[in-house]
Amino acid sequence: MVKILVVDDEEHIRLLYKQELSEEGYEVILAENGKECLRKLDEENPDLVILDIRMPVMDGIETLGKIINKKKDIPVILNTAYSSYKDDFMTWAAEAYVVKSYDLAELKTKIKEIIDRKKESS
């Protein structure tokens, strides 16, 4: 089963994503901030990371840099309420940048695209 790590500091978002993505047939694990994300990355070895940007302890952009250095081939979807980070150089390292919305359709499509692409190339 495809394992997705959702990193967000807001509990209700984590729970919403867990429910919605589980219904899509993914295994979902959670982290509250970048630091926890890096730890889970080692422990759980997920296939994809959905990463919020504005978080306490370690923000998503710093986390993204560290993810690249830890696991080069793990795809990351940045998922933030703000589109303004798109100009940040480091965000270009993400596979996709999806602005948060009450409807998770776009996010789900991106996840599927990335997972399918990953399967093809492996």
Added chain:
Amino acid sequence: MKVIAMILAGGKGERLYPLTRDRAKPAVPFGAIYRIIDFSLSNCVNSGIRKIYVLTQYKSLSLTRHIQHGWNILPNKLGEFVHVISAQQRIDEHWYRGTADAVFQNIYTLEQERPDLVLILAGDHVYKMDYKRLIQFHLDNKADLTIPVIEMGKGSSKEFGVVEIDQSYRIIGFTEKPPKPETIPDKPGSILVSMGIYVFNTELMVRRLIKDAKTDSQHDFGKNIVPSMVKSDRVFAFPFESGSKEGAYWKDVGTIDAYFEANMDLLSPEPTFDLFDPDWPIYTHEESYPPIKIVLTDKKRGKSYGIALNSIISPGCEIKGGKVGNSLLSPGVKVEAYAEVDSSILLNEVKVGKEAQIRRTIIDKGVRIPDGIKIGFNVEEDAKKFTVTESGIVVIPRWIRM
């Protein structure tokens, strides 16, 4: 057009050991009063590129001090600076893995500056280049990346990135250190080599660096970034001759022998690489020293005139009855009575005692050569105590007690 320069000054310079035992290669003294990095820095300043980052890593103390003391000359208020950035491990908890990684690890700095173009330079090359012309060439060709190239003999291909170009100077092939290189059309004995200097459009460079960071590579401009960009982007070769007004002098002083030769080149009456050029000054850190003093002593064996022939002598040097020929003396060197120094490089504050004889020797800072000693006359003897190169140059390291 906003341009910043990033000077890569993190290499270990292992082949210059023991000169690099206590300092990074760009901080190795050169031409009596300079450090190697002064040439790239001076090129920047003379070309009007005055936002300069120096990326340091190994043994950076001496280099950082030199830049703080000697290069604190640009007005920050006007947005001009020379900043030293030491490896910060902000992204990765390792030393830089390659030249491209060094720039990638400093992506936040680029982010803050947001230049249109980034000029990537090496901190350990000796040359003069007007980067304004390089940048104009880059813009005229609407290039994504432009690489200065220089013509060399086919035999040196194993040391450099070899470039293949079409009629418009677009690079169509790039191979790092090939044993059998592509030669220049109609010049079967010559190749075009990359000088390891790059002008990039910032955004594209960032994208290519990110892509490279996410793959297993050596994270090196020459080995990875350039070959892959040749396939996908507009990469051009800038002929070095057209950016330098005095012929193509460019040296990567990689070995002690090359270092020695490059210093000796300066002793020619009209060297290709001339330090005495009012239009292209080379700046450095200079301490205050008294004027040069070359005098006679009048002691036991009768009068001994201090003599310096065919040499470069720096301020603060005292030649008290000794003879100096075909040599470079850094500031504060003393040569005592009846001592003879020939074809040698004496760095700051070296003292050569009475009746000592020194030949084809590089003496690092502060070493005191005892009275009467002979160095450079017997390779086997010298090699027991010091580094001796293939061509017989002796190197006496710092802090040695003789």
